[in-house]
Amino acid sequence: MSNLLSFLNQVTGLVDRGYSLNIIYLDLAKACDKVPQQRLLNKLKAYGVRGKLHAWIADWLVGRRQRVCVQGEFSQWRWVIRGVPQGSVLGPVLFLIFIDDLEDGIKNMVYKFADDTKVLAQVHSDSERKKLQDDRDKLTEWANKWQMAFNTN
Numbered sequence: 001m002s003n004l005l006s007f008l009n010q011v012t013g014l015v016d017r018g019y020s021l022n023i024i025y026l027d028l029a030k031a032c033d034k035v036p037q038q039r040l041l042n043k044l045k046a047y048g049v050r051g052k053l054h055a056w057i058a059d060w061l062v063g064r065r066q067r068v069c070v071q072g073e074f075s076q077w078r079w080v081i082r083g084v085p086q087g088s089v090l091g092p093v094l095f096l097i098f099i100d101d102l103e104d105g106i107k108n109m110v111y112k113f114a115d116d117t118k119v120l121a122q123v124h125s126d127s128e129r130k131k132l133q134d135d136r137d138k139l140t141e142w143a144n145k146w147q148m149a150f151n152t153n
Helices: 002-016 037-046 051-061 090-098 126-145
Strands: 021-027 064-066 078-080 109-113 116-122
Touching: 002 021, 002 109, 002 116, 021 126, 037 051, 037 090, 051 090, 116 126
Parallel strands: none
Antiparallel strands: 021 116, 064 078, 109 116
């Protein structure tokens, strides 16, 4: 709620002052299911999560299997090699840690909530349009680097 209110306050304030705005709405496609587990574990180490805590998270995250049951019929067990477990407390926290650096290097205002991101830009000139395009390009680079994708629908 605070993310939405902060964003709305910023937008209405800028519009009230007569600014032209561009907003890019982004959604990470199948976000929690796509997180590369080893890259997440590397990010945790980079943030200082080491030792027994890192080992515990790795044991909890890696080496899981799952299957589906439909009308009493079970699928084959499959190894889960990507993603963070949903329906847990730790899964969403790990996802937020994974995307924490999403806005690094972005020049315009960024609002993140879970897998949804908004980039808000005041646009008065070609240089400001270029700055917004550069931000979009950096977000695409981030997604490619971390093996994620934005939902184009």
